[in-house]
Amino acid sequence: MTEFNIDKTYMLDSNEGSSQRAANNLIVLHETTNVGAKNNAIYFKNNVNTAQTYVQFVVGDGGKIYQVGEEGYVAWGAGSYANANSPVQIELARTYDKTTFEKDYATFVNLARAKGKQFGIPVNLDTSNQRGIKTHYWISQNIWGSHVDPVQSYLEPVWGISQEQLAHDIATGIGESVVEPAPRTPIRDVITIKHGPVTGIAGWTSKGTIIPGSNSKFVNASNWKTVGIKKINGLAMYKIATDEYVPKKYTDQAEIVTINAIAGVNTVNSKGNKLDHILKDLTQWKTDDVIYSIACRDYFKVATDEYVDAFYTIGGGNN
Structure with a gap:
């Protein structure tokens, strides 16, 4: 499996977040709506009990990965059913710098692929199969919610990355x-x-x-x-x-x-x-x-x- 340099500075303590094991069915992809991965990781860490939201990983700042939640356990990012079935949820932080984005996007895709393989989850995007890598938009359309991230909210309007392109990259690796x-x-x-x-x-x-x-x-x-x-x-x-x-x-x-x-x-x-x-x-x-x-x-x-x-x-x- 691909090795990643993961910063665990802002990881939740053992008494924070959920202690429930997640079923290995989904990897959920998000985008933060805010610029910068480090600041988003800090926000999750500092507001986990009040905001009741966090994910396992935040990607950004030029391809960096910040871990917040413990992988394999429930995170609070996509509604009760998706949370219970997702051992990993990943947020992509926004940037408006092309060089930074290219590094962020490659890491985002390759991390999702690696975690899918690690947990035995199909490495395909938003298919009709109830198992696989899913965007938050797919969760909203098929399970619960009203979110449209990460493609419709960020990847396509800002960087021209379509649903088809993301699906291809998830399936084959970022190249x-x-x-x-x-x-x-x-x-x-x-x-x-x-x-x-x-x-x-x-x-x-x-x-x-x-x-x-x-x-x-x-x-x-x-x-x-x-x-x-x-x-x-x-x-x-x-x-x-x-x-x-x-x-x-x-x-x-x-x-x-x-x-x-x-x-x-x-x-x-x-x-x-x-x-x-x-x-x-x-x-x-x-x-x-x-x-x-x-x-x-x-x-x-x-x-x-x-x-x-x-x-x-x-x-x-x-x-």
């Missing part, structure tokens, strides 16, 4: 992928030069040689129609003319891929086996900009052992 909204009206076969020096970037031939003087036209903010992607000198490059290529890392698609498939496209694993995960048209995914050859086709890595066909990305040739 490197984070869905971000793509431009509303993209030109599917056009890339824009970006991140290059003021003197422009060099164009390359398919044999890996620089085209003299090409930097004068490949300047930042210039747009180029593409007809495909090729790996040259170890780099992913877009073909923009007969035997003329520009490195992906110097375009608006650097370190991401934008899906270019109206019906979406399934990802595959490193063996070329199709996965159930479908990447929706025009969603964007983080990648390392390396082309991987799988079953004689070119792919980009979007998560741990998960790849998308380069042809079905902006600039990949599916025009």
